[in-house]
Amino acid sequence: MEEADFIVVGAGSAGCVVANRLSENRRNRVLLLEAGGSDLNFWVRMPIGYGKAFHDARINWKLTTEPDPGTGNRPSYWPRGKVIGGSSSINAMVFVRGHAQDFDDWRALGNLGWGYRDVLPYFKEIETNDAGPDEWRGGAGPLTITNIDKAVHPLCANYLAAAQEAGLTYNHDFNGAVQEGVGIYQLTTRDGMRCSAASAFLHPARKRSNLAVEPRSHVRKILFEGRRAIGVEVECAGRVRRVMARREVILCAGAVHSPMLLQHSGVGAPDHLRSLGIELIHAAPQVGENLQDHIGFDYLYESTRPTLNNVLRPWWGRMTVGARYVLTRRGPLSLSVNQGGGFFRSNPNRDRPNLQLYFSPVSYTTAPLGKRPLMSPDPFPGFLLGISNCRPASRGRLGIRSADPYAPPEIRPNYLSSEEDVGELLEGAHFLRRLASTRPMREIIRREIKPGPDVRSDEAMIDDLRARSGTVFHPSGTCAMGPDAGSSVVDPRLRVHGLQGLRVIDASVFPRITSGNINAPTMMVGARGAALVLEDAG
Incomplete structure (x- = not known):
């Protein structure tokens, strides 16, 4: 597919949800691009197999932070899913939504529509809780939550x-x-198998003729016409091509790769980008800042x-x-x-x-x-x-270290x-x-x-x-949501401040990290973000 209404970058926890929801309307042509390959892997499907998946370079970015002063100048190993399903295909499957006040805190920061009562319907609609639905839990969604x-x-x-x-x-x-x-703990499993975002949301949608999924497709940068995102440059099997978006480019590449892709595309801190020889498209110094992790x-x-x-x-x-x-x-x-x-x-x-x-x-x-x-x-x-x-006060940052779109990022988590x-x-x-x-x-x-x-x-x-101490593998906040362009990257509708046709929908938009494992709120952000896209598309 060389042209689509919506280009979704990243088939991870949020991207699978976004691609599913946008393609429900058969008039929307949706292209989902994923740098990793298939999730048809024994170590992905067997729940305890994540011990192997954590270190398998075929399905894992295997990132490493810089030595960190707060933890004895030790670097941290950061596994991130490079596979259909993203990190939901290699995580420990614990399903925790977060504390209700976490989302009320988001709203108090100026993010209207993100309070707990606003997001609860999205949590409920994405899940089937095997203990049954009630005022708080859903019973008819695609994601199976198993009580063990x-x-x-x-x-x-x-x-x-x-x-x-x-x-x-x-x-x-x-x-x-x-x-x-x-x-x-409750787990995202179904009949003894991992129930990833791909299993729940993407695989059932792949039969739709208006959804194209292209694995092993590394997006190198976003293409702009003035201040409007009009497509992406993507490499697959050694071939670089341009794919155009009639409506929007949507980044769902996660808390590490979404800010990296913005920076490679000329959206970030001006001095940083110029030092790497990258043409500045839009000054956005908060890109890559506000990094939070448990x-x-x-x-x-x-x-x-x-x-x-x-x-x-x-x-x-x-x-x-x-x-x-x-x-x-x-x-x-x-x-x-x-x-x-x-x-x-x-x-x-x-x-x-x-x-x-x-x-x-x-x-x-x-x-x-x-x-x-x-x-x-x-x-x-x-x-x-x-x-x-649950809610660390420490803040770190990450960013690209060169203009090479395949180079690993510089990650400074500033733990403790x-x-x-x-x-x-x-x-x-x-x-x-x-x-x-x-x-x-x-x-x-x-x-x-x-x-x-x-x-x-x-x-x-x-x-x-x-x-x-070490990471619990929950990086977030690096494209934080907020009403002020000076202190955030996206607005409460997840549109990148100062640009058109470009959104970020993944854990990077968390203004504050949630209490507990973040896979569940990331999928919720995918569901609510997709609803915002559809509302704005009319």
Whole structure:
């Protein structure tokens, strides 16, 4: 397709939703361009296969940040999906919408139409919650949300009992009336297989004659006529060509690649672009700024009882669970290792939960930070308790480092550059110790492996969290939404300030990161963004 009404760049979590919604009207010719290839991959489709997908260059951009002062000058590894479905094809599948106040905060920043009551209908319409619909949940959408309460490891019961003994409440649905409390995470799976944005939204739409999907098509830059986007320059199989958009170019390339593509196209900070020899089309210094990401760490324990280590480590265990999965689509391989979890306030002065909990009945004491070999855990029974922040105050930035459209970006996340972030994670570390001291946890803990019982003082615990904290893989905010062109990149209708025919619809538009995993709000942004496009198109 050399011309389309709408060109959508990126078949990821938002792009699949956008392409589906725009092509529902058969009069709209929609072209979806994706740099990666097919998602027909065993490690994509099998839920626990994301441990392999995290490091597979065939389906993963495998990005690395610059050494970061806040985390001991360590670089961070950032897996990002380079495949149909984007990062929804390689993530851990945990479905968390975010706290209701997160979206009311978006609205309070001047983003009318983005409050919780505004976005709730879009959350409901995209999903089928297998527990059934209610005031908060949807029951007829394309994305299947699976409750795994009856399938999780038995040690999750100890975790839930311990958390309640430590003063937290039980919550059966973090995506329902309230987010606060502890419970079992819901997953984007269907019949034991990953239910990615591609599975839910794109594959059912590909039979439409007005939707063309072109994988392995790397968009090099946006084409402009004056201040109007009129198409894109794309390379596929060594051939560079121009594709024209009659109505709009829509960037859904994610929090890393959408700002990169704007900068390669001459939209960004003037001095930065000129230093790289890129012609300035539009001065937009906020492109690539406002980078936000959740950061977390784990406390690891040797267990007195069997954990997933006992099943996944020995070859005969892997064969057994593998055969079970092939025959029934059930068992550990049909789940994520993130099973128990929750949201809590690190101190009572907080107006809402500010920290997220994780309980995984598996441990990896020798794995590098950010890399979990899910099928090769420790050779002894172990588990982890994890913490991540919900609304970090630290802000980073990213941008292109050369005019080469294939060069990786320069990413400076500035983790833990805010003392507020350090303080609340320290409170979280103290809570993990309190959780581990409860009776249900003492029953299953043989010893604390990391950080170890000698790490007790606040100073030592801060040194430890700086040494061992890492990304939770939720970059966002780099093309932030807002009414003021001086402090944001897109307006509340997701149109790039100062330009015509160009929108950004993905996690980069988050003005503030949401509380918890961001795949769900990214798909919601896709649904609401597509509705705005259709409204403006009449």
